[in-house]
Amino acid sequence: MKIKPDSYMFEMIRTELTDAVGDANVDVKFADKFGHSIDYYWIPEMWHDRGRPCPQADFIVHPGSTEEVSRVMKIASQYKIPVVPWGGGSGSQGGALPVFGGIVLDMKRMNKYYGVDRDSYTVRCQTGIIARHLEWNCNKEGFSTMHLPASIACATIGGFLAHRGTGVLSTKYGKIEDMVMSLEVVTPKGEIIRTLPVPRHASGPDLTMLFLGSEGTLGVITEVTLKVHPQPESRQFRAYIFPDFHTAMQAGASLMRSRLGPCAMRLYDETETKTHVSKVFGIDLDKGAYLVFGFDGRKDIVNLQMKHAREIMEGQFHGKDLGAKGGEWWWENKYKFFYPGYMFHVPQAFGTLDTVADFAHIEKVYWAMKNVVNKEFPDARFIGHFSHWYEWGCMLYARFIFPGDKVPPDPREAAALYNAVWDKAIRAAIANGGVINEHHGVGLKLGRYVKDLYGSAMPVLQGIKKQLDPDGIMNPGKLGL
Amino acid sequence: MNISKYEEAIQNCRFCFMCRHLSAIGNVRFTEADTPRVRAAMLYGLRTGTNSFDDEDFVDALYRQDLSACCVHHCVNHFDENGLALAARADVVEAGKAPEAVKALAAEFSASASWKAAGKGDVAWFLDGTTAGDKDAVAAAKKLFAAANVAPKTITGGCIGKALKLLGFLPEAKAAAEKFAAFLAAEGVKTLVVSNPAAYDALTRDYADFGVKLPCKVLHVSQWILQAKLKFAKKPAAPVYPLADDFLRNYDGIDAPEKLLKALKAECRPFGTNDEETYNCGEGAVVLDRLHPELVEALAKYVAARADNPEKDTLAVASVYVKRALAKAGLKAVTLEELAASCL
Numbered sequence: 001m002k003i004k005p006d007s008y009m010f011e012m013i014r015t016e017l018t019d020a021v022g023d024a025n026v027d028v029k030f031a032d033k034f035g036h037s038i039d040y041y042w043i044p045e046m047w048h049d050r051g052r053p054c055p056q057a058d059f060i061v062h063p064g065s066t067e068e069v070s071r072v073m074k075i076a077s078q079y080k081i082p083v084v085p086w087g088g089g090s091g092s093q094g095g096a097l098p099v100f101g102g103i104v105l106d107m108k109r110m111n112k113y114y115g116v117d118r119d120s121y122t123v124r125c126q127t128g129i130i131a132r133h134l135e136w137n138c139n140k141e142g143f144s145t146m147h148l149p150a151s152i153a154c155a156t157i158g159g160f161l162a163h164r165g166t167g168v169l170s171t172k173y174g175k176i177e178d179m180v181m182s183l184e185v186v187t188p189k190g191e192i193i194r195t196l197p198v199p200r201h202a203s204g205p206d207l208t209m210l211f212l213g214s215e216g217t218l219g220v221i222t223e224v225t226l227k228v229h230p231q232p233e234s235r236q237f238r239a240y241i242f243p244d245f246h247t248a249m250q251a252g253a254s255l256m257r258s259r260l261g262p263c264a265m266r267l268y269d270e271t272e273t274k275t276h277v278s279k280v281f282g283i284d285l286d287k288g289a290y291l292v293f294g295f296d297g298r299k300d301i302v303n304l305q306m307k308h309a310r311e312i313m314e315g316q317f318h319g320k321d322l323g324a325k326g327g328e329w330w331w332e333n334k335y336k337f338f339y340p341g342y343m344f345h346v347p348q349a350f351g352t353l354d355t356v357a358d359f360a361h362i363e364k365v366y367w368a369m370k371n372v373v374n375k376e377f378p379d380a381r382f383i384g385h386f387s388h389w390y391e392w393g394c395m396l397y398a399r400f401i402f403p404g405d406k407v408p409p410d411p412r413e414a415a416a417l418y419n420a421v422w423d424k425a426i427r428a429a430i431a432n433g434g435v436i437n438e439h440h441g442v443g444l445k446l447g448r449y450v451k452d453l454y455g456s457a458m459p460v461l462q463g464i465k466k467q468l469d470p471d472g473i474m475n476p477g478k479l480g481l
Numbered sequence: 482m483n484i485s486k487y488e489e490a491i492q493n494c495r496f497c498f499m500c501r502h503l504s505a506i507g508n509v510r511f512t513e514a515d516t517p518r519v520r521a522a523m524l525y526g527l528r529t530g531t532n533s534f535d536d537e538d539f540v541d542a543l544y545r546q547d548l549s550a551c552c553v554h555h556c557v558n559h560f561d562e563n564g565l566a567l568a569a570r571a572d573v574v575e576a577g578k579a580p581e582a583v584k585a586l587a588a589e590f591s592a593s594a595s596w597k598a599a600g601k602g603d604v605a606w607f608l609d610g611t612t613a614g615d616k617d618a619v620a621a622a623k624k625l626f627a628a629a630n631v632a633p634k635t636i637t638g639g640c641i642g643k644a645l646k647l648l649g650f651l652p653e654a655k656a657a658a659e660k661f662a663a664f665l666a667a668e669g670v671k672t673l674v675v676s677n678p679a680a681y682d683a684l685t686r687d688y689a690d691f692g693v694k695l696p697c698k699v700l701h702v703s704q705w706i707l708q709a710k711l712k713f714a715k716k717p718a719a720p721v722y723p724l725a726d727d728f729l730r731n732y733d734g735i736d737a738p739e740k741l742l743k744a745l746k747a748e749c750r751p752f753g754t755n756d757e758e759t760y761n762c763g764e765g766a767v768v769l770d771r772l773h774p775e776l777v778e779a780l781a782k783y784v785a786a787r788a789d790n791p792e793k794d795t796l797a798v799a800s801v802y803v804k805r806a807l808a809k810a811g812l813k814a815v816t817l818e819e820l821a822a823s824c825l
Contacts, residue, residue, distance in 0.1 A: 027512070029538035034523060035513025038496075045496050048522060051529025062511050089513060090498040108511040128511075132502040136754035154498030340493035341558040 003058045003081075003101065010058070013079055017061055017103070020071035025109065027060040036060055036086055036104045041094035041445060042351055043415055049346045050411045057084065057098035062109040066184060066192055066222040069105070073220065074190035076103055080471050083188075085216040087159030088130060090151045092352060093443025095163060095215050099477050105220060107158050113137045116228055122181050124225045127158030143228040146173035149439075150338040161221050163441025164213040166395075168334055170388045171256075172263035172296070173229065175439060177212045184223035185211050188469040197225070210464070215441055216475035218468045235263065235296035236306055237327025240319030245269040245289040246363065249386070251317035252291055253359045256389055258312060260305050265293040265389040266330065269366075272383040280336050281329045291319065292330040347404030349418050353425050354437035358393035361433030362386070368428040369398050376424050377417075379406040388438060395438035400425070422446070442479045450480030483568035483575070483651075484524055490565040493558070494521035500552035505759050506545055509779040514542045517552045517562040524569055534578040543569050544583060545773060547780070548647065548766040549759035550731035563765070570649030579649060586771055587650045593639025594657040596664050600634040603671035605697075607636045612676040615801040617815075621822035622676060622702065628825050629709040633674060636665075642691075643683035647767050655691045662688065666696040673697045674705045676818065678728035678799050679767050685733060701729065703737035703799065703817050706744075713745055713824040719795055721820065722752035722788070726799035727765035738799055738817055745824050752796065753787035760784045761798070762806035770806060781810035788812060 003010045005028065017026045027033070037054035038044040044054045058081075063069045076083045082102030089096055098104050107128035114124040116138060123145070125134055131145075131152045138144055147160065149167040159165070161183070166175040173179065182197045195208040211221055242248035248267050255262060268277050273290040291313075295305040313319040336342055344350035357365045366384055373382045377400070384398035400421055408414045426436050426449055436446055436453065451458050465481045468474075484491065494517045501507065506515040513519045523539055526532030534540055543566055550563045573579055579587070598605070606626065612618055626633055641661040645654035665673065673695075675681040681701045688695055700708065723742055729735050742749055752760060762780040763769030770777045784807060785791045796814040798804050804814040815823075 030532075030536045031514035031519070031523065031538045031542040032512050034526075034532070034539075035516070035519035038522060040496070040498065048495075048526070048529075048531070051526075051531055053531050060512075088498065088501060090501070106511060106513070111511075130502045130508075133754070140754045151498065153503075154501035335499070336557050339499050339557045340497050340560065343497075345492070345496065 005058070013075065013081065014059065016075045017059055017072065020075060021061055021063050021068045025062040025064065027062070028058070032060045033057055036089065036098065036106070039089045039094060039096050040092045041097065041443070042346070042349065042418060043094065043445075044097060045346050046349070046414055047411055050409070052411050055097065055099050055101065057104035058101050059103045060106055061103050062106050064109045066186060069186045069220050069222050070190045070192055072103065072105060073186055073188060076473055077189055077471060080473055082473055082476050083220075084475050085158065085162065085220050087128065087156030087162070088151070088154040090154040091159065091163065091441065091443060093163070093441050093445040095441055095443030095475070095478050097444060099444065102473075107156060107220075110222060116141045116143050121228050121230070122225050123228045124223065125157060126223050127161060127221050128156050131155050131157055131160065138228055139231070142231060144231055145179065145226055146229050147176060147179060150335050157224060157226075158221050161212055161224060162215050163443070164439060166388055166439035169263045171265055171390065172261060175388075177209065179226050180208055180212065181225040181227060183208050183211055183221050185219045185221050187219045188471070188474045213441070215443065215479045217465060217479050217481050218474060232296035234299035234302040235294060236302050236324060237292060237294035237331050238306060238310065238324055239290060239292040239322040239326035239330060240313050241285065241288040241290055241322060242317065242319050243288050247317055248289040248291045248319070249363055251313055251319060252293070252386070252389060252394070254312050254316060255293060255309055256359075256391055258308065259391065260308055261295070262293045262305070262309065262389070263296045265291070266385060266387050267291045268385040269383060271381070272385050275383065276337065276342070280333050280342055283329070288320070292327050294327060294331065344399070344401055347407055349402040349407045349414065351400055351418065351422065352440060353398040353400065353422070353429065354395065354440045355398065355429045355434040356393065356395045356438035357434045362393055362396060364432045365429050365434035366396055366398065368432040369396075369425045372424045372428045373400050373421065377402070377421055379403070380421065396434070398425075427452070444478055447478060447480035483571040484527075484565060487561060487565035487568050490560045490562050491521050491525050493560045494518060494562045494565070495525050496522070500555045503551040503555055503758055505547040505549055505551070505763070505780060506776060509776065509783050514538075515545060520546070520566060520569075521562060524565065534573050534576050537580070540573050540578055540580060543573060544580065545776065546766060547759065547763045547769065549727040549761060550765055551727075551757060551759050554731040555757060567647065567649070570647070571651050572649075574649035582772060583648050586768060587645055587648045587653065590640040590644045590648070591650070591653045591657070594641070594660055596636050596638030596661065598634050598636050598668045600632060602632065602634055603669050604631055604633045604674070605636050605665070605668065605670040605672070606633040606674045607676070607680060609641075609677040609680050610639060612801045613637060615804065615816070618676065618801050618804070618818055621816065621818040624822040624825065625706060625709075625711065625818060628711050631709070634668065634670065636668070641680060641683055642687060643679050644768050646683070646687055654687070655693070658683070658688050658691050658693045662693050662695050670697045673699050674702055675699060676702045676816075677801065678726050679764070679802070682728040682732050701735065701737060703729075703741045704735065706741055706817075706821050707737055711821070711825070713821070715824055716746040717748070717820055717824060720748040720750050721795050721797040721815070722750050723797040724752060724760045724803065725756060726803075727759055727761045729799055731765070741817055741821065742797065745821060747797070747820065750789070753784075760787070761800070761803045764800055764802050764806075767802070770802070777806050778809050781806050781812070785810035785812050
């Protein structure tokens with residue numbers, strides 16, 4: 001629904017929104033609407049690059065409290081206006097794009113930090129707080145959320161909750177859904193609800209988990225209580241080079257099966273080791289696959305964990321030891337990969353084929369995607385690394401990159417090429433036991449695969465949506481709903 | 482267009498979110514428009530026709546920027562989004578689209594570009610209008626000069642080009658720079674000590690960009706105090722929370738303020754939650770307090786909310802602009818000169 005700015009209804013709705021959140025917090029001007037029309041998804045970036053305007057919201061609304069969110073939702077519900085929650089806008093799936101106009105609910109004004117509970121080791125905050133700011137606040141109190149993703153500088157905590165984000169220490173501390181104690185949510189009808197205050201209970205299905213990953217389609221998450229951890233006494237890393245990614249994968253899986261409990265692990269395939277790791281670290285890693293892992297906690301225990309991990313890497317798999325320094329390179333530069341100059345950039349066409357699978361399937365998924373991209377799209381380059389490891393499997397951060405001169409100049413043709421890669425690669429991944437995806441979310445980009453993924457469970461998801469949002473105003477067009 | 486000199490920043494910043502957390506204005510207005518990403522994207526849109534300086538909101542966003550250069554300091558490649566914004570302001574002015582308030586301010590600064598000198602010798606102290614408005618800072622500087630047995634020639638007067646450059650009036654800024662350089666030459670100044678970091682930055686960086694040669698060496702007052710090797714009889718009476726200066730750290734990369742605090746044996750405590758953000762309330766934009774006083778007030782409140790004890794803490798700052806702005810939120814700040822003078 002687009003509302004004509006010179007219409008009577010536009011002014012009526014604007015007046016009501018102004019009444020709900022204050023005049024200064026309803027923006028209908030150019031600059032902010034423009035800013036909310038492009039996120040980190042390649043399609044709007046490409047459109048912008050080619051001079052094609054991206055869909056804009058009619059109103060940018062900045063609520064300052066849960067009650068104000070509730071008021072906005074009641075207005076939207078009455079007029080059946082789309083509402084798109086927006087955190088930092090750094091999502092790569094188009095999940096926060098106002099493709100049908102309406103209201104963008106920019107949550108960043110809701111950035112209150114309520115401090116660490118030193119009895120329970122939890123922290124409570126509003127969800128519009130930028131993750132880096134939350135982490136800085138916790139650090140000042142001697143704690144950490146241990147949620148340290150590359151987008152920490154720009155994404156809000158609400159954004160991570162909305163699409164089940166993850167950070168570099170996920171192997172020990174889990175994804176965001178493992179860190180949540182409870183949520184406060186405003187439903188599409190404007191009701192304020194709270195989930196149970198503990199994440200472990202036997203009091204029926206877990207409503208917290210229902211809203212995590214719902215990508216703003218079921219309501220607006222306004223407040224969260226998260227687990228926090230004291231800063232560890234010691235955090236040590238070590239890296240190895242293996243002759244090929246298969247051997248490195250076996251070594252990494254063995255480390256996970258050993259239950260030694262690393263805090264992080266990352267494996268780059270031969271291509272990415274050569275082209276990216278070498279560039280970011282400023283060293284020559286011409287051959288082989290780079291594997292890095294770390295442990296944190298009490299120093300004596302970390303020393304022991306590292307000793308046993310080295311036995312696996314060196315004794316069983318004969319990795320070439322790059323030492324602690326080789327591991328620290330990664331830790332110190334973990335975000336550098338994502339800065340311009342190191343990250344891909346339009347006019348290149350690129351995407352992250354985020355897939356997760358168990359150890360029995362992950363290599364098959366990698367090869368299925370790599371083979372299909374190489375075969376069907378010879379102009380594209382395929383690289384991959386395995387960035388979040390669990391006891392049972394890991395996440396494949398596979399990427400395809402077309403050089404700028406191989407991307408059609410026409411925006412429609414460029415989008416068609418882009419979508420075709422996803423179609424082929426994602427379906428190859430699903431057919432080989434992969435799940436899309438691990439932490440980027442579905443958004444606009446992957447919505448068309450959700451039915452394939454959920455199969456006969458899809459009506460359950462649709463039923464939940466219908467119950468909570470009968471008018472379909474919450475972030476329409478996303479999550480395949 | 483002037484922005485074409487910053488192609489690298491346009492291309493790289495327009496889709497980058499990595500410094501979002503450091504957008505001072507973005508953090509008090511909660512907007513996307515006030516981030517390096519969106520400013521760069523809007524400026525890219527000029528060439529594709531999606532954006533235009535005809536849109537007042539676009540132009541306003543450019544003139545709201547705090548210009549702390551924290552983003553440049555943070556960026557692993559130091560892409561100069563601040564330089565891009567300044568170039569964009571110059572393009573706005575050249576296109577005749579500058580807001581009336583900006584034009585009025587530029588006319589005021591342009592008219593103010595004249596100076597007077599009092600005293601003798603080839604060492605001069607530039608007492609800019611902002612610093613001159615703070616009698617404690619002025620008295621402290623005088624006490625320091627006296628302790629060093631230096632009686633500098635004191636130069637007072639108006640705009641030496643910085644404010645005009647920041648407003649996008651480049652020819653006027655260059656003219657002011659040329660006039661000031663000629664004034665210094667006529668006065669026989671060989672060493673110029675500068676209190677205001679913005680003036681220091683103008684003289685050391687902007688003048689070089691304009692191709693204006695200075696007849697003298699320029700020292701920020703913190704550099705001069707260190708060089709003077711003053712004897713400090715005592716350390717500061719209370720712990721201080723030093724704030725990294727926008728100009729001295731992010732633009733000029735000088736570490737004299739930190740070295741001075743060390744020389745004073747000051748008990749320094751980390752302010753806020755981090756040392757990346759600017760806490761300088763728009764110092765880098767120099768005239769933000771004139772264009773958007775409400776934003777300076779909001780920025781000061783943001784800083785106050787991060788103080789350990791806003792009513793008692795003493796913040797050490799390099800600029801009277803910052804001291805004055807923080808006072809709006811009830812924060813107590815002292816300049817480096819005041820701190821050093823208190824230790825004599």
